[in-house]
Amino acid sequence: MDINPILLLxxxxxxxxxxxxxxxxxxxxxxxxxxxxxxxxxMIVGAVCGYIAGHSSGDPYLGFLGAVFAGxxxxxxxxxxxxxxxxxxxxxxxxLTLFGLGLSALIGMRAEGTPDLTVAxxxxxxxxxxxxxxxxxxxxxxxxxxSILLVxxxxxxxxxTRAGLILRAVGENxxxxxxxxxxxxxxxxxxxxxxxxxxxxxxxxISLVRVPQWIDGITAGAGWIALAIVVFASWKPWxxxxxxxxxGGVTVLQLNLQAEGLKIxxxxxxxxxxxxxxxxxxxxxxxxxxxxxxxxxxxxx
Amino acid sequence: MTLLExxxxxxxxxxxxxxxxxSFDIHKGQIHAVLGENGAGKSTLVKxxxxxxxxxxxxxxxxxxxxxxxxxxxxxxxxxxxxFQHFSLFDAMSVAENIxxxxxxxxxxxxxxxxxxxxSEDYGLPLSPDRIVGDLSAGERQRxxxxxxxxxxxxxxxxxxxxxxLTPQEVDILFGTLRLLAANGxxxxxxxxxxxxxxxxxxxxxxxxxxxVVGTFDPRxxxxxxxxxxxxxxxxxxxxxxxxxxxxxxxxxxxxxxPAPHQFGTALKHISFTLHAGEVLGIGGVAGNGxxxxxxxxxxxxxxxxxxxxxxxxxxxxxxxxxxxALGLCAAPEERNGHAAAPDMSLVENAFMTAxxxxxxxxxxxxxxxxxxxxxxxVIARFDxxxxxxxxxxxxxxxxxLQKFVIGREIxxxxxxxxxxxxxxxxxxxxxxxxxxxxxxxxxAGSAVLVISQDLEEVLEITDRFAALNEGKLxxxxxxAGLTMEKIGLMLGGAHDLEVAHAQA
Numbered sequence: 001m002d003i004n005p006i007l008l009l010x011x012x013x014x015x016x017x018x019x020x021x022x023x024x025x026x027x028x029x030x031x032x033x034x035x036x037x038x039x040x041x042x043m044i045v046g047a048v049c050g051y052i053a054g055h056s057s058g059d060p061y062l063g064f065l066g067a068v069f070a071g072x073x074x075x076x077x078x079x080x081x082x083x084x085x086x087x088x089x090x091x092x093x094x095x096l097t098l099f100g101l102g103l104s105a106l107i108g109m110r111a112e113g114t115p116d117l118t119v120a121x122x123x124x125x126x127x128x129x130x131x132x133x134x135x136x137x138x139x140x141x142x143x144x145x146x147s148i149l150l151v152x153x154x155x156x157x158x159x160x161t162r163a164g165l166i167l168r169a170v171g172e173n174x175x176x177x178x179x180x181x182x183x184x185x186x187x188x189x190x191x192x193x194x195x196x197x198x199x200x201x202x203x204x205x206i207s208l209v210r211v212p213q214w215i216d217g218i219t220a221g222a223g224w225i226a227l228a229i230v231v232f233a234s235w236k237p238w239x240x241x242x243x244x245x246x247x248g249g250v251t252v253l254q255l256n257l258q259a260e261g262l263k264i265x266x267x268x269x270x271x272x273x274x275x276x277x278x279x280x281x282x283x284x285x286x287x288x289x290x291x292x293x294x295x296x297x298x299x300x301x
Numbered sequence: 302m303t304l305l306e307x308x309x310x311x312x313x314x315x316x317x318x319x320x321x322x323x324s325f326d327i328h329k330g331q332i333h334a335v336l337g338e339n340g341a342g343k344s345t346l347v348k349x350x351x352x353x354x355x356x357x358x359x360x361x362x363x364x365x366x367x368x369x370x371x372x373x374x375x376x377x378x379x380x381x382x383x384x385f386q387h388f389s390l391f392d393a394m395s396v397a398e399n400i401x402x403x404x405x406x407x408x409x410x411x412x413x414x415x416x417x418x419x420x421s422e423d424y425g426l427p428l429s430p431d432r433i434v435g436d437l438s439a440g441e442r443q444r445x446x447x448x449x450x451x452x453x454x455x456x457x458x459x460x461x462x463x464x465x466x467l468t469p470q471e472v473d474i475l476f477g478t479l480r481l482l483a484a485n486g487x488x489x490x491x492x493x494x495x496x497x498x499x500x501x502x503x504x505x506x507x508x509x510x511x512x513x514v515v516g517t518f519d520p521r522x523x524x525x526x527x528x529x530x531x532x533x534x535x536x537x538x539x540x541x542x543x544x545x546x547x548x549x550x551x552x553x554x555x556x557x558x559x560p561a562p563h564q565f566g567t568a569l570k571h572i573s574f575t576l577h578a579g580e581v582l583g584i585g586g587v588a589g590n591g592x593x594x595x596x597x598x599x600x601x602x603x604x605x606x607x608x609x610x611x612x613x614x615x616x617x618x619x620x621x622x623x624x625x626x627a628l629g630l631c632a633a634p635e636e637r638n639g640h641a642a643a644p645d646m647s648l649v650e651n652a653f654m655t656a657x658x659x660x661x662x663x664x665x666x667x668x669x670x671x672x673x674x675x676x677x678x679x680v681i682a683r684f685d686x687x688x689x690x691x692x693x694x695x696x697x698x699x700x701x702x703l704q705k706f707v708i709g710r711e712i713x714x715x716x717x718x719x720x721x722x723x724x725x726x727x728x729x730x731x732x733x734x735x736x737x738x739x740x741x742x743x744x745x746a747g748s749a750v751l752v753i754s755q756d757l758e759e760v761l762e763i764t765d766r767f768a769a770l771n772e773g774k775l776x777x778x779x780x781x782a783g784l785t786m787e788k789i790g791l792m793l794g795g796a797h798d799l800e801v802a803h804a805q806a
């Protein structure tokens with residue numbers, strides 16, 4: 001076999017980026033005490049809107065921006081339903097996924113098969129010249145760097161800022177946060193919008209970079225993996241990277257193995273990343289979830 | 302020297318007038334009590350002062366300036382702080398983070414920790430800033446709330462039922478702190494229905510009944526009886542006991558040991574006592590010392606060796622609740638919504654669920670609904686449960702009414718032995734009196750009653766003998782007559798707590 005480990009690891013980072021982006025958004029949502037199971041739906045709407053915005057403007061960055069807004073717009077539906085109309089979060093999240101899959105198919109009807117657009121790689125000066133590591137870590141497009149910066153940013157936000165403390169407080173005990181005078185709904189709506197924006201960006205990364213083209217159902221369960229990884233990471237930002245790279249790593253490896261023509265049926269190889277996720281989730285003991293996660297809050301008392 | 306002046310505050314909710322034309326003054330450095338039964342409007346009143354509720358009419362003046370806080374932050378900015386009855390704390394966070402969340406402009410973490418340590422020393426409230434709140438005891442959690450308030454140098458500190466979770470020694474520490482604060486010029490608005498405390502601590506008291514002020518007086522010059530009657534609005538009879546001779550031993554618990562059922566539970570360690578016909582035995586203790594586990598072991602929810610628990614000579618430790626009920630042992634656990642009663646089911650269904658064995662409400666696998674309904678109605682009538690109908694869901698009843706129902710349901714099955722945990726927790730004075738009287742009547746009729754309670758006044762009032770539960774161990778039972786609060790406190794292990802507090806300070 002002649003799989004190049006450097007290329008493999010570099011590809012791993014690209015393959016993991018959409019999951020990492022969606023997961024960091026969902027992590028913030030869940031730390032605020034909201035369980036949004038609609039990640040898959042927001043991602044795929046982001047994927048189709050990002051693809052169309054990118055191609056009609058000719059600028060992939062406008063595509064990414066459009067995807068962020070599209071994801072946030074879809075999440076706003078969820079926010080209004082769950083935070084103001086007090087619908088059940090699980091049912092609404094599942095509904096959002098189904099809605100997103102359908103909506104994206106409708107929006108994308110004429111986008112299928114359009115030629116692709118390239119997103120420039122940005123080799124970081126000096127760093128990218130480091131042997132081995134440079135090629136793996138520092139010759140990627142902007143979004144890959146952004147995903148890691150986002151993880152660091154979310155970590156710093158939750159750990160050091162007052163706004164982050166309030167967000168955690170809302171997720172931990174919304175009654176107490178309300179009694180102390182914090183606006184639980186506002187915090188949650190903002191967190192949901194952030195989660196939606198991240199999911200949208202994640203979707204666009206798939207349709208503009210990873211695949212890159214629009215195909216119906218293109219996200220292929222990545223949103224669900226992102227949800228699983230948030231649990232895997234015990235709601236701690238840095239651990240998301242391990243989870244996302246594990247899944248991305250197995251994905252890239254099995255693709256390479258397929259290309260090598262390994263004598264294992266393709267179906268089993270394609271199954272591998274999902275199996276790996278399930279096995280890891282079963283094996284690790286998940287940490288403590290935010291205490292108010294998924295519970296409805298009504299500011300009446 | 303008036304700090305806060307309330308003028309004609311009125312607040313109505315659909316169907317209820319919570320506060321009606323409430324007026325009184327709080328002076329600087331005064332400890333002012335607001336007394337009232339559950340539902341008298343105390344909570345609504347303090348929520349209005351703290352900015353959580355906006356009054357429909359009336360106004361407030363703080364130091365002569367109109368004061369209408371739109372939210373708690375505005376109230377805090379004006380110098381009003383509040384310690385809640387149910388703590389508004391975040392279990393997964395540290396003491397320092399919890400305190401920072403209650404402040405408008407918290408200092409940097411390092412400076413904040415220093416401030417916390419200083420305040421905890423100044424006011425004799427030992428507390429370490431980096432501990433996780435979920436690991437703290439109830440008394441320590443309350444200290445977090447109090448220090449959170451004190452760091453903002455409030456002019457007015459509102460305390461909502463602060464002593465309901467404390468040991469007598471912790472109450473003493475708290476009162477010392479409050480007196481010190483008042484001496485330094487802070488006014489304290491003290492909400493409670495415990496009369497003895499109010500007499501001890503406060504110079505002024507305002508009594509609310511059905512939202513209206515029905516009296517303002519100096520509690521040191523009133524008897525408990527007079528205050529209670531003012532609160533309830535009718536004559537209260539102290540529970541009276543028809544003396545009955547102590548009969549044969551009914552329930553014998555010998556060397557009862559059981560591991561903690563879950564991570565935060567308490568293991569039971571070699572508990573032994575005997576319960577005689579016609580007596581009321583009280584078991585006191587601070588929450589979390591094995592009360593729930595003891596009730597579970599006695600009721601049959603948690604199985605033990607058969608010989609550890611014997612009912613009239615028969616080992617029942619390995620039997621389930623229904624077998625025990627059939628033999629004559631009934632139990633009413635503490636949590637009425639979700640444990641003693643299924644909140645979303647009707648009173649008839651709830652009555653059926655514990656009574657079907659003793660009253661044979663099942664016939665060939667079918668529920669005898671007419672008989673179940675008749676039983677529920679009988680309980681409702683006998684125990685004066687206020688409910689629209691027996692078909693009403695349990696959760697729709699007020700705490701006191703549901704409590705009367707779940708206790709009455711067990712008493713009406715004529716048990717030989719009745720186990721109750723916290724029979725009057727969160728229940729207003731008249732309902733509590735009715736429940737206590739019913740327990741005494743059951744004992745007078747020749748049954749044995751075990752009352753597990755954290756309300757020590759209750760224990761003193763209705764029990765014949767008293768034992769203390771501490772970390773899963775039960776003390777020797779002693780006659781209640783002649784016990785003082787202080788002695789009980791020492792039995793509960795409060796003295797141990799006190800030593801620790803001094804060592805840390």
